[in-house]
Amino acid sequence: MPPPADILKVAIEWPGAFPKLMEIDQKKPLSAIIKEVCEGWQLPNHETFALQNADSTNFYITEKNRNNIKNGSILRLTTSPGQMAMLLHERIQSSSLDVKLDALKDLANSSRDITFAQEFINLDGISLLTQMVESGTDFGEMLSFTLTAFVELMDHGIVSWDTFSVAFIKKIASFVCKSSMDSAVLQRSLAILESMVLNSQDLYQKVAQEITIGQLMPHLQGTDQDIQTYTIAVINALFLKAPEEKRQEMAHILAQKQLRSIILTNVIRGPKPINEEMAHQLYMLQVLTFNLLEDRMMTKMDPQDQAQRDIIFELRRIAFDVECESNSGSIEKRKSMYTRDYKKLGFINHVNPAVDFTQIPPGMLALDNMLYFARQHQDSYIRIVLENSSREDKHECPFGRSSIELTKMLCEILKVGELPSENCHDFHPMFFTHDRSFEEFFCICIQLLNKTWKEMRATSEDFNKSAAPVERHEQASARSGQWLVPAPATAASSSTPNPAQGICRPPRHSLPSPPSAFAHLPARLSTSPAGHPATWGSNGVEPSSRTWSYYRCGLTQPSSGNALQRTQLRPSGVLLVTQCLDLLLSVKQNAIEAWSIEALKRLCFKAQVMQVVREQITRALTAKPNSLDQFKSRLQNLSYTEILKIRQSERMNQEDFQSRPIVELREKIQPEIMELIKQQRLNRLCEGTCFRKISSRRRQDKFWYCRLSPNHKVLHYGDLEESPQGEVPHDSLQDKLPVADIKAVVTGKDCPHMKEKGALKQNKEVLELAFSILYESDEYLNFIAPDKHEYCVWTDGLNALLGKEMTSEFTRSDLDTLLNMEMKLRLLDLENIQIPEAPPPIPKEPSNYDFVYDCN
Numbered sequence: 104m105p106p107p108a109d110i111l112k113v114a115i116e117w118p119g120a121f122p123k124l125m126e127i128d129q130k131k132p133l134s135a136i137i138k139e140v141c142e143g144w145q146l147p148n149h150e151t152f153a154l155q156n157a158d159s160t161n162f163y164i165t166e167k168n169r170n171n172i173k174n175g176s177i178l179r180l181t182t183s184p185g186q187m188a189m190l191l192h193e194r195i196q197s198s199s200l201d202v203k204l205d206a207l208k209d210l211a212n213s214s215r216d217i218t219f220a221q222e223f224i225n226l227d228g229i230s231l232l233t234q235m236v237e238s239g240t241d242f243g244e245m246l247s248f249t250l251t252a253f254v255e256l257m258d259h260g261i262v263s264w265d266t267f268s269v270a271f272i273k274k275i276a277s278f279v280c281k282s283s284m285d286s287a288v289l290q291r292s293l294a295i296l297e298s299m300v301l302n303s304q305d306l307y308q309k310v311a312q313e314i315t316i317g318q319l320m321p322h323l324q325g326t327d328q329d330i331q332t333y334t335i336a337v338i339n340a341l342f343l344k345a346p347e348e349k350r351q352e353m354a355h356i357l358a359q360k361q362l363r364s365i366i367l368t369n370v371i372r373g374p375k376p377i378n379e380e381m382a383h384q385l386y387m388l389q390v391l392t393f394n395l396l397e398d399r400m401m402t403k404m405d406p407q408d409q410a411q412r413d414i415i416f417e418l419r420r421i422a423f424d425v426e427c428e429s430n431s432g433s434i435e436k437r438k439s440m441y442t443r444d445y446k447k448l449g450f451i452n453h454v455n456p457a458v459d460f461t462q463i464p465p466g467m468l469a470l471d472n473m474l475y476f477a478r479q480h481q482d483s484y485i486r487i488v489l490e491n492s493s494r495e496d497k498h499e500c501p502f503g504r505s506s507i508e509l510t511k512m513l514c515e516i517l518k519v520g521e522l523p524s525e526n527c528h529d530f531h532p533m534f535f536t537h538d539r540s541f542e543e544f545f546c547i548c549i550q551l552l553n554k555t556w557k558e559m560r561a562t563s564e565d566f567n568k569s570a571a572p573v574e575r576h577e578q579a580s581a582r583s584g585q586w587l588v589p590a591p592a593t594a595a596s597s598s599t600p601n602p603a604q605g606i607c608r609p610p611r612h613s614l615p616s617p618p619s620a621f622a623h624l625p626a627r628l629s630t631s632p633a634g635h636p637a638t639w640g641s642n643g644v645e646p647s648s649r650t651w652s653y654y655r656c657g658l659t660q661p662s663s664g665n666a667l668q669r670t671q672l673r674p675s676g677v678l679l680v681t682q683c684l685d686l687l688l689s690v691k692q693n694a695i696e697a698w699s700i701e702a703l704k705r706l707c708f709k710a711q712v713m714q715v716v717r718e719q720i721t722r723a724l725t726a727k728p729n730s731l732d733q734f735k736s737r738l739q740n741l742s743y744t745e746i747l748k749i750r751q752s753e754r755m756n757q758e759d760f761q762s763r764p765i766v767e768l769r770e771k772i773q774p775e776i777m778e779l780i781k782q783q784r785l786n787r788l789c790e791g792t793c794f795r796k797i798s799s800r801r802r803q804d805k806f807w808y809c810r811l812s813p814n815h816k817v818l819h820y821g822d823l824e825e826s827p828q829g830e831v832p833h834d835s836l837q838d839k840l841p842v843a844d845i846k847a848v849v850t851g852k853d854c855p856h857m858k859e860k861g862a863l864k865q866n867k868e869v870l871e872l873a874f875s876i877l878y879e880s881d882e883y884l885n886f887i888a889p890d891k892h893e894y895c896v897w898t899d900g901l902n903a904l905l906g907k908e909m910t911s912e913f914t915r916s917d918l919d920t921l922l923n924m925e926m927k928l929r930l931l932d933l934e935n936i937q938i939p940e941a942p943p944p945i946p947k948e949p950s951n952y953d954f955v956y957d958c959n
């Protein structure tokens with residue numbers, strides 16, 4: 104019989120004695136157990152003893168943590184934490200340096216245990232340690248253990264950091280500022296300063312007055328990575344706690360002191376590999392540095408600010424090599440000239456581009472990036488602007504608009520404005536290789552965007568989400584006379600230039616019912632895949648939900664009657680219909696008529712350029728390039744074609760589409776597919792099937808026919824003299840069975856005609872094809888399906904009529920096939936692929952079929 108769960112077998116040690124194997128009862132008080140242990144070794148005053156773990160932690164066992172004891176644990180009987188705290192408190196004040204040093208070593212080790220720490224702090228031990236530090240009489244190893252004990256005690260959060268004096272802060276700061284200091288003392292001093300800054304705003308002010316960035320720099324140039332880590336941690340803490348108005352000033356000081364280059368040379372490219380804590384501190388510094396951009400990112404442009412307006416004039420001047428002459432020509436002429444140039448620069452608002460920068464984010468940060476690119480990479484800037492402004496095929500990449508979108512995207516990727524995570528280590532070495540790393544990052548990415556734009560043959564309509572409000576801004580600007588020209592406009596112009604009117608994609612709305620959207624299809628899409636007139640299109644006739652379902656999931660439906668033939672895949676050429684119908688169902692109905700077939704193609708099959716560029720950038724960043732040049736080279740290898748290949752490869756490598764987004768998409772699609780299968784089964788029942796009669800005595804070559812009425816309410820059946828050639832009309836079937844009267848559907852051995860004497864033995868081969876309909880009290884209609892497929896069709900269809908689940912193996916197979924087909928259609932990359940208007944012609948048959956056989 105196993106021992107009770109509350110009884111644990113442990114070993115207990117005592118210095119100078121053999122360990123004891125004991126059974127302890129967890130229901131007993133801990134003091135009673137300690138008393139029992141002390142009595143076993145004949146130790147008096149059990150109140151002064153305690154148990155602790157005999158491992159590297161040496162933590163005390165208390166009533167709170169005693170449940171962590173396991174069978175087979177090794178414990179140690181030792182002095183109680185209260186007694187130990189009193190003993191060490193006395194010994195660290197000893198006049199003997201050896202006794203004091205040993206006591207400080209024990210104190211530094213014991214202070215990790217919160218039970219001991221609480222007892223020592225209750226003796227005012229923290230004040231004693233701070234006095235020892237302030238006195239300045241301890242040096243070297245003794246000072247190191249004193250500071251270690253102090254750090255361990257403060258880490259428990261029992262004492263507030265606000266209680267320390269300025270003298271103590273000055274003393275700790277002096278240890279950091281000294282050119283030569285014991286590494287252990289320096290490390291503990293840096294750790295104390297970091298904790299002071301992070302835990303108290305008042306102490307931040309005092310610490311910031313005692314140490315400067317310049318005094319911290321020498322510690323980064325050494326080889327001790329722990330010292331480097333703590334130094335960067337102090338800089339990060341000062342950065343994080345600095346008021347908003349001082350952060351930019353501090354960043355300027357860091358730039359002057361060449362912090363970036365020192366970190367790059369001595370840390371990132373140093374002889375030692377970067378450990379986890381250092382990686383976290385570098386990540387913190389990276390995030391805090393980029394967060395300096397938040398102010399510009401969240402600042403709107405003031406159209407009346409002349410300095411800000413001059414930046415736009417500077418962009419125009421560099422691009423077109425023109426001077427802003429305020430007095431040349433008439434106002435109307437200058438308005439027309441500036442509007443033309445602003446359009447070439449790719450601004451959304453051609454009348455007053457300042458309006459483009461009123462969106463936050465990215466606000467003025469986008470304009471800052473554009474100006475930096477124009478000044479520092481002038482040739483590339485001019486090439487991009489002139490190359491796209493000279494194109495007439497609607498494939499120009501608007502520099503202004505794309506720069507705004509790209510800046511916003513880069514801020515999202517780098518999480519500008521977000522506080523750093525406590526557990527992240529994701530720093531990028533390349534951002535430490537340039538003083539203006541974000542601006543250089545933008546310059547590389549804007550050229551990437553232009554390159555990808557051309558590869559995808561994208562159009563400016565890819566930015567049409569903001570076209571409508573911008574057009575309203577243009578019109579308002581024109582009406583109010585707010586033209587962005589150097590000379591102030593005296594009055595509104597009577598001849599307002601017509602801004603470019605792009606196609607505005609209607610907003611996405613909740614999914615309407617399928618039939619209501621079909622009447623808006625373009626006439627050229629109103630032809631079925633087989634070439635027959637469809638039930639929707641130019642005639643405005645709404646299709647049935649069954650027709651919609653089959654076209655939606657890639658199936659065909661014959662034009663004659665209500666009969667549905669076997670499931671077939673449609674030709675790939677009519678995929679456009681499926682995708683266009685998806686689109687029509689996802690947009691506002693009253694705006695559909697404005698769409699052209701070309702626009703539908705683009706929106707169905709053209710991936711968003713910015714999504715591709717984001718993927719290119721994030722994939723390149725994943726490789727952690729060591730420099731901006733390596734990042735640029737990495738992007739060169741991630742062309743749009745390569746991204747498509749990677750996507751396809753990743754999709755192929757996924758095991759049965761088990762990723763969470765794919766699983767969620769499958770779950771979303773599955774009810775629609777099940778409804779489709781249900782409709783197919785019911786339509787097959789409407790077609791009807793010829794069944795063979797069978798008796799218990801002998802097999803008879805007699806047939807009977809059964810089919811479902813078109814309204815799905817009645818089963819018609821009757822005997823036949825011979826197997827029919829085609830469908831049997833309802834009128835020739837004399838018997839009827841209302842669906843409402845059906846009680847159940849049974850299969851196999853449960854069927855009445857399979858229970859008859861001898862029937863099971865004689866008809867073993869058809870047992871799996873048998874099913875029966877039970878109705879009223881003891882009436883039944885027996886079936887023997889001609890094959891497994893018809894068996895599954897009928898059992899599924901009957902279960903669907905009764906509102907039950909379709910469980911046949913054919914349903915599972917069809918569901919899997921259709922789900923996989925639908926998933927592949929939805930995930931298919933069709934960018935830059937010409938979609939034909941009609942199915943491709945069937946090729947002629949070959950003259951012979953010798954190629955089928957392997958003649959060898």
